[in-house]
Amino acid sequence: MSIRPILRLWLFAGAVLLSTVFAGAAAQAAPVPKAxxxxxxxxxxxxxxxxxxxxxxxxxxxxxxxxxxxxxxxxxxxxxxxxxxxxxxxxxxxxxxxxxxxxxxxxxxxxxxxxxxxxxxxxxxxxxxxxxxxxxxxxxxxxxxxxxxxxxxxxxxxxxxSAEWPYALADFLKAQTQIRRVALLYATNDFTGSQAQTLRRRLQGSHVKLVFDHGVPTSTSSYALLLHNVQAARPDAVIEFGYPNNDIAFLHDLQASGMKFRMVFTIFPGQLFALMKSSVGVQTLAYTYTYPTPPLLVxxxxxxxxxxxxxxxxxxxxxxxxxxxxxxxxxxxxxxxxxxxxxxxxxxxxxxxxxxxxxxxxxxxxxxxxKIDTATGAQIGETLPVGQFIPGSRGLAVRMLYPPDLATGKPVYPAP
Amino acid sequence: MPRGGWYSVGVVLLFALLPFVYGNHALLFNMMMYLVLAQGINVLFGFTGYLPFGYVGFFGAGAYGASLAILLVHLPPVPALFVGAAVSVLVALLLAPLLRLSGAYFAIASLAASEVVYYIVSNPHLVSLTQGPYGISLAQVYNSGASYATMVVVLAMALAVVVYLRNSHMGLALQAIREEPISAGFAGINVVRERIRAWLLSAALAGLAGGTYAWHVSVFYPKSVFDLNISVFAIVFTLFGGVATLVGPIMGTLLLYGLYNWIGISQPEYFQLVFGIVIVLLVLFLPNGLVSLLRRVKIHVP
The missing domain is CATH 3.40.50.2300 (Response regulator)
Known part of the structure; x- marks a missing residue:
């Protein structure tokens, strides 16, 4: 065996050791910030x-x-x-x-x-x-x-x-045998438009059909006419994706119209519960569905x-x-x-x-x-489940419905 | 050198050299962008009397025109900027009948027109063409240094346009039309043609600024480039400095946008108060802008 490769190896190891020592010294020499x-x-x-x-x-x-x-x-x-x-x-x-x-x-x-x-x-x-x-x-x-x-x-x-938000919602809809016809109403912006795209994609090939699929400008403040169009499509479930102002206007107009749908889903009651409750009232939110997030979700x-x-x-x-x-x-x-x-x-x-x-x-x-996608940095751990507001003696409570490992009860469907 | 030429060279050199001594390049870039837009407003309002509240429509059209040229036609960014400017000019041509209106009617109609352009661009049915409301990503061509340098060139072009108008028959003709269109017509000036030329020139400047802005930020939504605040800022800066001059919009933008950032960074709690007081004082005591103050003390303003 030649001595040269062994010598080279020792030289390399020495160099690595020295550089580590110097790097450590440099790190220690760096001043500690006050804050x-x-x-x-x-x-x-x-x-x-x-x-x-x-x-x-x-x-x-x-x-x-x-x-x-x-x-x-x-x-x-x-x-x-x-x-x-x-x-x-x-x-x-x-x-x-x-x-x-x-x-x-x-x-x-x-x-x-x-x-x-x-x-x-x-x-x-x-x-x-x-x-x-x-x-x-x-x-x-x-x-x-x-x-x-x-x-x-x-x-x-x-x-x-945002494209991942409706994963549980789509799976929930597919798991409900009574739900066959879904109406999708969404505000046309990146946040809710990408959710609509995901929902469409994930419902494809299932028994659930989109019988109404309509985008509205994010500035929309009146849903009265649209609700009549939704009703004409006779959906088993109505999914409305919007920002808080859209959700408030939609739920207000739904209450004012006197229409009843078997299932109504909106995004922000699950995130801004106090705001939504004061804006549209407990009665309007009762039996509607949402993505519950902490503090509603524990x-x-x-x-x-x-x-x-x-x-x-x-x-x-x-x-x-x-x-x-x-x-x-x-x-x-x-x-x-x-x-x-x-x-x-x-x-x-x-x-x-x-x-x-x-x-x-x-x-x-x-x-x-x-948990992040290690390639892109996108969040994939904090998923959004599906829940339903159930009225009780102490106001509205959220019942977790999907995914099964978070579920605390069964949906009240159709809504009374 | 034509009158005002040296001022223009000085401003361009200032922005070309400032990045070497000041690190917040985004502030410098935005200041140049507002300088270009203020001069674009100046071309239209200062020289023809039309106040375009919907000026941001041309800015947004330029941003989208350039972005789509990059994404769909795979043009390099610099040629794509000219496509953006061409799109803005095209939009301006379509909206040219608005020039039949005047005063507040024109201002409101131009605002409505910019909203129309915004809603067309952000329409979800045009996703395959404009990406609809989902925004644009130009991450593959992002280059903050090159886009900064390009904005310096666009600024030079905008200043050159105003220097030309201040020293040319066209500029004089436009000012004559602004003061008395009927008499100007009798004097042999083609009123409609000159107004439309100024309108298109102004739109082209906004389109170039919009395209360069899109390249610089590289990720944006329709609302970001059709934001009414962009129009409002550019108009306020122009009026603050004084219209129909080269120096007025420069002074207005440098002082007011500088103040906006200085207060916003150092004393944000006093922002509304200080900014409001400055504008109220201006309206009360200097309705013709800061340049009127200089003129009062016999300083020549190019």
């Missing part, structure tokens, strides 16, 4: 203001919570460091948001970048984060366009991509952060009101950031992403199982 700077945007006016502020309130609650304990543990520095939340107001404008995301990255030099609420205000952040090689913690921007295998700088934290298997009951109590104490889903979504983003910093060996943005991939599927928070 972990987390940058995000919110809107105090415009169409996204209500949702955006709720989401920010949840993230702010998490910041206050970890700072009370001395900060967040950062593995890269092997110590707890306080968190500083830097926020700017984009007033629901994408042009302003683009400027402010840049401000957070280039002027404030944030360690962590989190997006504002929803797909529209997140859309401008996606290329900016990618260009600056910053990992974007996308909280509720569910546009499928954002997630591609060639962009490792994005992770969806608190909702699945995940018992929580292995990271507060459970739902503790969160509700602490949030109420801090903010003087009950939390809604978007408060939980913001708080959940904080938990994902916390776990990421706890796991990542450095604050290099790709190292953050790798550590997220490592704990993906193993983290169970009050928002469900955090």
């Amino acid at each position: 972990i700077r987390i940058g995000t945007l919110y809107a105090d006016s415009g169409p996204f203001a209500t949702s955006s502020q709720s989401q920010l309130q949840g993230l702010q609650f998490w910041v206050n919570d970890v700072n009370r304990e001395g900060g967040v543990y950062v593995k890269a520095y092997r110590r707890k460091i306080p968190v500083k939340l830097i926020t700017y107001n984009d007033r629901s404008s994408t042009t302003t948001a683009a400027t402010l995301y840049n401000q957070l990255i280039t002027q404030d030099h944030v360690h962590i970048l989190a997006a504002d609420f929803g797909s529209v205000l997140t859309s401008v952040a996606v290329p900016i984060a990618q260009e600056h090689k910053m990992l974007l913690f996308d909280q509720t921007g569910t546009g499928a366009n954002f997630f591609t295998p060639d962009n490792p700088y994005i992770v969806l934290t608190s909702l699945p991509t 995940y018992n298997k929580v292995n990271y952060g507060m459970g739902l009951d503790r969160f509700k109590e602490a949030f109420r104490k801090a903010n003087g009101k009950n939390p809604n889903f978007l408060n939980i979504a913001g708080f959940n983003t904080g938990l994902i950031i916390q776990k990421t910093l706890d796991m990542a060996p450095s604050l290099d943005q790709l190292a953050l992403r790798r550590s997220i991939v490592d704990f993906s599927g193993k983290l169970h928070t009050l928002n469900g199982t955090f």
